Amino acid sequence: MPATMPTTMPTTRPTTRPTRTTGTVLALGGGGFSMSDDGSSAIDDHLLDLTGKDTPKVCFVPTASGDDNGYAHRFEEAFAGRARTSVLSLFCHEPWGYADPELLLEQDVVYVGGGSTANLLVVWRRHGLPDLLARAAAQGTVLAGISAGMNCWFESSSTDSFGPLAPLDDGLGFVPGSACPHYLGEEDRRDAYLGWVASGALPGGYAVDEYAALRFVDGVPVDAVSERPDRPVLRVERDGDGVREVPLDVRRLPGT
Incomplete structure (x- = not known):
């Protein structure tokens, strides 16, 4: 683990943050339709199965990408x-236009795309999404x-x-602790995260590699x-002046 940590960027903490919520959260470190050449994904199939419904209502929220139209179209195709799909566009992009965020209360799944975690959190709070999602x-x-759609549910990331x-202490707090997606899939992710947990810049939490979910x-x-x-x-925990990684049992999905 490197002795020198990446620079901590300034953050603005929310004035209020919902307490830990009840319900189910599926945190993808990578994978799903976002990282599939043909849109197919066993993790996405698993997500639909969690609803217990034959044709669940699924709303895609691409805020972190600035409501990228191509991203939203890939979701609909996948x-x-x-x-029964819908897209919540808070930037009012065509063809989606503006939908009342209370649409989220009618869904079986809310699926949040990747992009900028910090920007997502600012926009969501302005539109009242944290309380609606809870x-x-x-x-x-x-x-x-x-x-970013994994990070947002945690206290920090x-x-x-x-x-x-950089460490971001600004999450919704629906899940306790910190999050690190793309754990082995992107250069420096692992070393940086271990350093922040060891130093106390981030609390202990969960690291999820690409093509895996927790x-x-x-x-x-x-x-x-x-x-x-x-x-x-993995569960990543501070251990004295250091840090330890505790591997969790990972179940391979059928057909993969």
């Missing part, structure tokens, strides 16, 4: 025929997301929202899955 989760909606990797129920981890071999999910 879920066509197996879900209400949706409490009534059975599965909250899911990849990369490792992010590249400011360019260089499911929480009421803030407690219950199941780790992967759609490719050798994709770890």
Whole structure:
């Protein structure tokens, strides 16, 4: 582990942050339709299965990418025929236009895309999404997301929202602790995250590699899955002046 940590970027903490929420969160370190050449993904299939419905309602929230139209179209293509899809565009991009965020309360799944975690959090708070999402989760909606869409649910995270990797103590706090997606898939992610947990810049938390996901129920981890071999999910904890990684059992999804 390097002795010199990446520079900590300044952050603005929210004036209020919801307490740990009840309900289900599926945190994707990478994978899903976002990282599939043809849109197919065993993790996305698993996400739909968690709803227990044949054709669940799934709303994609691409705020972190600035509501990138191409990203939203890829979502609709990936879920066509197996879900009733919608896109919540807070930037009012065509063809989506503006939808009342209370649309989230009608969903079986809210799927959050990747991009800038910091920007996502600012925009969501301005539009009142944290409280809506907490209400949706409490009534059975599965909250899911990849990369920034993973980070947002935690108290804090490792992010590249400011360019260089930096710790961000600004999450929603639906899941306790910190998050690190792309754990082995992106250069410096692991070393930086271990350093921040060791120094106390971030609390202990969970590292999820690409093509893997970790499911929480009421803030407690219950199941780790992967759609490719050798994709770890770990609990990362401060240990004296150092840090330790505790591998979790990862279940390989059928057909992968």
